[in-house]
Amino acid sequence: MRGRQVFMETLAAHGVDRIFGNPGTTESPLLDSLHDYPQIEYVVHLHEGVAVGAANFYGQASGKTAFVNLHVAPGLGNAIGMIYGALKNNTAMVVTAGQQDTRLRLRDPVLGHDLAAMAAPVTKWSVQVETADELGPILQRAFKIANEAPAGPVFVALPINVMEQETSVPPGRPGQSFARSQPDPAGIAAMAELLRTAKTPAIVAGDEIARAGADGALVSLVNRIGAAVWFEGLRGRNSFPTEHPAWRGTLAFDAPGLARQLAGNDLVLMVGGPFFEEVWYAPGSPFPAGCKVLQIESAPARLAYNFALDAGVIADVGAALEALVHAVGGFSAAVARVRMNQLEAQKQAEAAGQKARVEKAWARTPTSMARAMAEIRAGAPAEAIVVDETITANLDLFKTFSFDGPMDYFSGRGGGIGQGVAGAIGVAVAEPKRPVLCVSGDGSSMYSIQALWTAAHHDLPIVFVILANREYRVLKHNIDAYRQRFDVKSNKPYMHMDLTGPMLGFVDMAKGMGVAGTHVTKADDIQGAIADAFRSGKPHLIEIEIEGKR
Incomplete structure (x- = not known):
């Protein structure tokens, strides 16, 4: 049995039904094997970070061990930030990357680097498979470590020649572990x-x-x-x-x-x-x-x-x-x-306060965050899963939407931005019977905007709402806090925190990736646009112009 067969059989034995990846040359053994394993779907992405971000939220929404395949050193580098997010989210995840032929190691090949060392700081365990005999045991251990509390990502580098070596060591298989520990x-x-x-x-x-x-x-x-x-x-x-x-x-x-x-x-x-x-x-x-x-x-x-x-x-x-x-x-x-x-x-008093806040801001132009949230909620199906990367609009979101159970809401941890638009892909793959609403700021969305192509490619009916205030609003709040905390006397402008000159055109970007879009400038049009987007049954992006920092 060749190494690539051991690899695929180990994945199948561990219940892997999705591989989130961005293909490259060193991943040829895996890609060429997919035809023989139709039970494993490959969810293709245009950027390695988006693949990991989607897998992170997939793992959370499905309860399964997420599996990712990346491409050598630059590809792994592109994904490091999202792997950090998965570590902070405690997502059980096995991240792999193709590696150059080990016989080239001393020749400093194109795209060559120590992948295990690159991934080590943001994973629970990081290792390179050196022979096909190690493939089954290392992958078996990788699934085990990824799922041990607190769960998190592990990394395995897969040299292309090792994947083609012959081995008599069988595929790794999951053990029947009963790990629900009882309290003292x-x-x-x-x-x-x-x-x-x-x-x-x-x-x-x-x-x-x-x-x-x-x-x-x-x-x-x-x-x-x-x-x-x-x-x-x-x-x-x-x-x-x-x-x-x-x-x-x-x-x-x-x-x-x-x-x-x-x-x-x-x-x-x-x-x-x-x-x-x-x-x-x-x-x-x-x-x-x-x-x-x-x-x-x-x-x-x-x-x-x-x-x-x-x-x-x-x-x-x-x-x-x-x-x-x-x-x-x-x-x-x-x-x-x-x-x-x-x-x-207390809760009723706070609800009354939020109602008064919404009413006070109701007629503002551009649309206030409070009203935008009220209109989005009114247009979205009651059963929609919310994937959230609103950051400065998050308080309004939680005061407007209600979430009953663990499967109603998903967000990223660690503070790295771009997780929402990517993560919505994973949630939609894990929960195909429920509508998915992704709400993101404009700055955050640009870190993983390529996810729109994946939504179109795999026909995932996600409604992406981009709250466009044309700024990194959270950074403006934080520089105010910095000046206050460190007693910095300043009336300087906010440097390099505005997303203007040129303006970002999200509807145009969506169209270029096969996703229909709607640009909303008036608050009265938000609810209808949201409802229409969900009724379409297709991925759809809605760009809503909202107020900036006052």
Whole structure:
């Protein structure tokens, strides 16, 4: 059996049904083998970063191990940023790249480089296969490591001659692993006692809850004790229903901001996340004095990593939350009801504030972000999955849309932009029966705009909404913050942060890649344009002109 056959058989054995890739010469063995494996679809992309971005969100939406094939050193280099995003998203992913013939190693061949060294900083494991005998065992190990908590990408370099070598070592096969770890009863008992005695508990719901399908267990715990629920500032999934009265919103990106939001809490339980990813340094703790801090994680590396804990548990987060629900047992239903009523009153007041904000901004020209979100929601199907890279419009999105379960919302982590437009491809491939709405800023979308071609090529009926404010608005906000934090006295203009001269023409770009487009300048036209795009059943781009930074 040749190495390429071992490779393909190993993929098939591990349930790989999609390869996200950008083809090149060193990938010839794989490409030439696809005809013999019709159960594996190749999703073709025009840029390696887009391939990884799509695979990242595919892995999240499908629950499968995402598989990527890239092209030698420049191709891997193009993909590094998106691999970083997959690492931050904790996406189980195997990334491969064709490598030059190992017999050329000392001749410094075209496109040659140490691929394993390039990928190592942004992966859990990075290795080059040196002989065909290693192919099956290395790939088997790659799938194992990618899926071990916390999940993440691994990298395997595939020299073209190794793929054509003969070997008697069989393909790698998956083991039957039962990895849902149960929590230590003593740890659950300690947490339950602290929860029972807390006056104002809060929970920070990380992405791991959504990945574990543990949102139902979290809802049960929240209903039992009447705790507020927050999301991290950056999150890739929806771990708690946003219509629930206990949902409070999104946390800040610095310690003082976090401290203000958590000031009224005497206990904070953090579940399934890095806690906390900050943008700006500021001294101090995110927790108020005397606050009890608890944490549940599926792997020991994250537990108590940044904060001393009053109780910490390592376990499958679903199993731990279920155990906590039982352990808090006879918590006073009357107390929980009072707390929930208070949270509901806060939520209603905030909803009224958002309504007033939308009404105040309703007639502004160009369209305000608040109204744009209201119109987009009105035009989109209720069952649409939202793929989000709105950045400065994100608060308006979450105050306008509601998300019930983990499969309703996908976004990127790590802060690298361009993940949304690429990621929508992966979500649409994983969820072909649900409409997909991708909402992105204009600056972010340009990092992966080639994804439009893939949507057309594979006939993926995604509606891409580009919020065009003709600027990197987040950078303008951040330079304001920089000047304030570092006491920089300045009334200088925002340098190189405007996307003008020339203007970006997204409808024209879409047309050039086979995607129909609509340019909307008036708020009154947004809802109809969105509805029409979904009714078309084809990929469609809608460029909406919105206001810039005021």
